Amino acid sequence: MRAWQIENTEGLDGLKLAELELPDPGPGEVRVRLRANAINYRDLSVISDPVARDVELPRIPNSDGAGEVLAVGAGVTGFAPGDRVAGCFFQNWIDGPCTAEAMASAMGGEIEGVLAEERNLRADGLVKIPDHLSFAEAATLPCAGLTAWRALVPVGKLKAGDTVLLLGTGGVSIFALQFATLMGARVIITSSSDEKLAKAKALGAWQTVNYRSTPDWEKAVLEMTEGRGVDLTVEVGGAGTLQKSIAATRIAGTIGFIGILAGGEVNPRPIMSKSLTVQGIYVGSRNLFRDMNRAIAAAELRPVIDRSFAFEDAPEAYRTMKAAGHFGKLVIEI
Missing domain, CATH: 3.40.50.720 (NAD(P)-binding Rossmann-like Domain)
Incomplete structure (x- = not known):
């Protein structure tokens, strides 16, 4: 599968498209076919200066992605192939106050992100997305x-x-x-x-x-x-x-x-x-994500997307973020 990686400290020039092997999902994991990412200023900051954020390279950027379940690992309940899901920004923050363990599970920084065609994610680091939302709209939810x-x-x-x-x-x-x-x-x-x-x-x-x-x-x-x-x-x-x-x-x-x-x-x-x-405030827990999704579904609220980019044009999305002319969210569709 293809994934964008931060390969060096040269800013956006250090973002490279790579071909990577992805193993079968392990116990407690879910394999997700990503359909869209949304980008945040934090993602641009990580790419621009990974050293300042103590990010190990190479690293797949981006915390926010939505897609569909392809397969589940041993012991996974609550998800099945075909389910429409989004990953949680913190893969290890289920409920309650934030912890050091939760902070160490931030995607696209402390751990691998989701700017890829497929990713194995923790089952307890996923939520189902509201039925009325497109993948691009759902991808805007995890962080912003x-x-x-x-x-x-x-x-x-x-x-x-x-x-x-x-x-x-x-x-x-x-x-x-x-x-x-x-x-x-x-x-x-x-x-x-x-x-x-x-x-x-x-x-x-x-x-x-x-x-x-x-x-x-x-x-x-x-x-x-x-x-x-x-x-x-x-x-x-x-x-x-x-x-x-x-x-x-x-x-x-x-x-x-x-x-x-x-x-x-x-x-x-x-x-x-x-x-x-x-x-x-640094994002929130999985249970808060579920609460928010119930409100979004009840109101049929739709996130505001300023512009979408093709997966192959991901660097341009960050340049647009840097220019700060957008209103709402910028999305990369896969």
């Missing part, structure tokens, strides 16, 4: 979808009538927009593009802010909320935007901290003085 769901539901305890602040229009933020709107929350979303903000408005955003034309966007958010601030912020920017997110979040509100995109320094004092909860 589940990260947004965890930020809003178990961490943010979102309820109807709450106000949510989202930064940018990448995969996590657009999933959070869809989920929050579905749950009856009011969404404020930022972007440097008026065109993207118009698309977000069409998806249900309550208010929008162009942070390029309004650099003090946290003040705009406070004005929109009559000085109170938002109940929950999904912070994907990083240290460079966190201070503004702290200012825009109400007293005793919550910030789901996800991003590493913008560097900078943070004064932690307002976190204390405003009694904020700031929770680091």
Whole structure:
């Protein structure tokens, strides 16, 4: 079977298409014919600088893939050939809080990823996908979808009538927009593009802010909320935007901290003085994935895909990710 591998430290030039042998699935394993991958900024980071992330080479990249079961190993129950499935970002995080063992099972980094025609995955590291979704749509769920769901539901305890602040229009933020709107929350979303903000408005955003034309966007958010601030912020920017997110979040509100995109320094004092909860969020467990899929199926929600690429053109997908012009998710179809 063919697979893309990170073979050296030359960035995207080090990504090579290889022919690999795949053994029969072992006990507790499931062989999956991958039909689509979705890419995340984390995948681009791993390819761009595997040394910084202590990734052993060669390594198959990407955490997010969906496909169909070809065969099951000894002892596997709950899956059969033909089932439509997606792999979990963490192959060893079933439920409860994250652990060191779970962190060591992140696909496309600590262990082999899914940018391949076929992969053997743990049976307890798979979930069945909603019937109404295509493989490309289902491939967007394991990282961006589940990260947004965890930020809003178990961490943010979102309820109807709450106000949510989202930064940018990448995969996590657009999933959070869809989920929050579905749950009856009011969404404020930022972007440097008026065109993207118009698309977000069409998806249900309550208010929008162009942070390029309004650099003090946290003040705009406070004005929109009559000085109170938002109940929950999904912070994907990083240290460079966190201070503004702290200012825009109400007293005793919550910030789901996800991003590493913008560097900078943070004064932690307002976190204390405003009694904020700031929770680091790194995807989620298999059981949370199942919970999210039930909600997606019930609402027949469809992920937003900006553009799809052929398997042979995978490097171009990462170049498009790097250019940061997309709205929603980028997908590689196999």
